[in-house]
Structures are given as structure tokens and as C-alpha cells.
Amino acid sequence: MALVPGLGGAKVALVHDWLTGMRGGERCLEVFCELFPSADLYTLVHARGSVAPVIEQRRIVTSFIQRLPQAERRYRHYLPLFPAAVRAFDLSGYDLVLSSSHAVAKSVRVPAGARHVCYCFTPMRYIWDLYDDYFGPQAGLVARLFMPPVAAWLRRWDRATAAGVHHFVAISRFVADRIRRTYGRDADVIYPPVDVSRFRIEDSPGEFYLVVSALTPYKRVDLAVEACNRLGRRLVVVGTGPEERRLRALAGPTVELLGWRDDAQTAELYAHCRALLFPPLEDFGITPLEAMASGRPVIAYGQGGARETVVPPGEGEPPTGLFFDHQTVDGLTDAIRRFESGAQVFEPKALRRRAEVFDRPLFKERVHTYLRARLAGRA
Secondary structure (H helix, E strand, C coil): EEEEECCCCCEEEEEEECCCCHHHHHHHHHHHHHHHHCEEEEEEEEEECCCCCCHHHCCCCEEEHHHHCHHHHHHHHHHHHHHHHHHCCCCCCEEEEEEECCHHHHHHCCCCCCCEEEEEEECCCCCCCHHHHHHHHCCCCHHHHHHHHHHHHHHHHHHHHHCCCCCCEEHHHHHHHHHHHCCCCCCCCCCCCEEEHHCCCCCCCCCCCEEEEECCCCHHHHHHHHHHHHHHHCCEECCCCEEEEEHHCCCCCCCEEEEEEHHHHHHHHHCCCEEEEEEECCCCCHHHCCCCCCHCCEEEECCCCHHHHHCCCCCCCCCCCCEEECHHHHHHHHHHHHHECCCCCCCHHHHHHHHHEEEEEHHHHHHHHHHHHHHHCCC
């Protein structure tokens, strides 16, 4: 339990879906851990050593899923067990529960009298907007047969347990709208952080395009691979995931898949790339801001969270990227050609200034101010 300065001595519990790597959600959790340095952390599964030291060094309570076969790698296979696992956590004695959730963390049981604030990356994507990506025609026969009734039950459960959240905070207006449609709840918006200090501007950027992404179906890395195949442009892909084998088979001679790279190596690639390619419909998207912090522009699919970070030409501010309107190889190919035409000049320092609007210290201050107000019972 944590006695938190500035929050009236409240005892705080953090709840996060799982700890298996440092992605955008874990960057947010890292800040929560800094705000509450002695808070306990509850999670379904923890792969030791996979997250930042500030997370690893605290008391971490895992669920029974941790003890199931290959749970650290194949935890998503236990999706039907997630509700029982998260509801089994005993949070007695806490005054504030801060969940960071894209699956079931928001559904934790909260003791009477405690306040529950959910920092919501999205309602459970596996059963809502991305059901077909995970359990559609490409899924195995068992999943296709058994998931429809399981998913229907999970949707009912997910809606019902939303009542246990006192305040939703969304990572974007795009997600706030999804929370409203899914749960019938309003959500405040606090954008996730980018650690601008990790990145630098290089005077002479390179000639390769860059993708930094988990290699999962909805990230649509295949569009970047096929567009660069078609144009004969060099593409560097950083990331791992279940799509890796398929993407390697798609990749032509100008496409290089590097696998996982650490923060320092990735920052060097940002600094030296020509532009970041960002083809998914994303809830928010940290990587465009990391590219901007490096002074590099973004070529993004013009829907979802990218609309809230990337500034296209003609919107009254210095532009930070270009959009393509159709999530297809043709759409991305046309955008790359527009970018290469040189019709639009991107100023590296202006790109970095845009990223600074989302800088990590500002996020930390906004979250702390928000939680103090909520715990005090103000609006």
C-alpha cells in the first residue's frame, strides 16, 4: 500500500492488464509508478525483467493465470479466464484504485468507499472493434467455433463491470467516443506521454522509411511492406509479433525486419529515417510523436488517434505529416509519392515542438492534478 504525498495520505493500488514488455501502455504505467512509488501493482501475468525498473522494483501481485502453462507468452489464449482472474484480486484497504486498461483491468472489484479511476486505452479490443482481426476467418477452427458465445458473454460482462469505475479517462477523443458507445459513459481525455528527452534531431537524415510497431494484424504493417516493395523504397521495420513470419515472406529486397530493438537503438533509427510510416487505425499512437520528437515527419492513415497528433498541411500550424485516406497499399503508395514530391517542407524543430505538447513531465503533472481533484470529490 502507498501513502501518497499530495493525495491526502490515500492508500493506492495500481492495476494493469499484464506486464510482458514496454509498449505504450507500460510507458503510462511507468509514470503512475513514479507518482505512487510505494503503491502495490496487480496484474494478470508478469514476465520478470520485461518492463522498466521502476515497475519491476515494486510489489507485484499476479493472478492464477501466472501459474498456467506458457502463460507469459500465450496469456491471450486464456482470455475466457480473464474475468475470474481479475475479479479475484483483493483490494481491501485501498482508498484509490488506478487501473490502466485495454482488456480487463478496469473490471477489478473495488472496496466500498474507495474511488476507482480507469485510464482506458480502449474497451476490450478482442471482443469489440477488433474481434474479426483475432477470431475471424484466419483464426483456428476451435476459436471460430467457441468464441462467438464466449465473446457475447464477455461483452455483457464488460459492460456490466464498467459500473465499478467512478471516472474514465481516455487516451484520446477517439477512444472517449468508443467508451461512450460501448459503456454509455463519458470520459475525460489525458493524452499519453512521449519522452521527448530520449530523442534527438539528426542534421542529415537517411533515405529509409521506418515502421516501429508490434507485428499484429490490426497494425497493418503489411501495407508498409507492400508499398515499399512496389516503389522499391528501403523500409526498416522494428518490432516482433505473430505477423512476423508472414511479413518476412512478403518482404522484398528493399525491406528489412530487424525484430526487437532497445530504446537507444530505436531512437537512432528515428533520427536517421526519412519518415515514419504509420498505417494502422490506432487508438492514439505513440510512435508518430516519437518520430516528431526526432524531427522526422509522419505518413499516417488519416483516421483514429493520428488525427489528434499529426498536423497535416493547411491546418494553421506547421505541418508534421501527411495523411492517406484509404487504408490500402494504393493509398499509402500515393502518400509516399506526395511526400517525395517535395511539395511540402517539414521543419525538424517545428516537429519537435509539436511532440513537446505531449511531453512526459506534462503528462505526469496532468495525471497528478486530475487524481487529486477526483479524490477530493471535485468535478
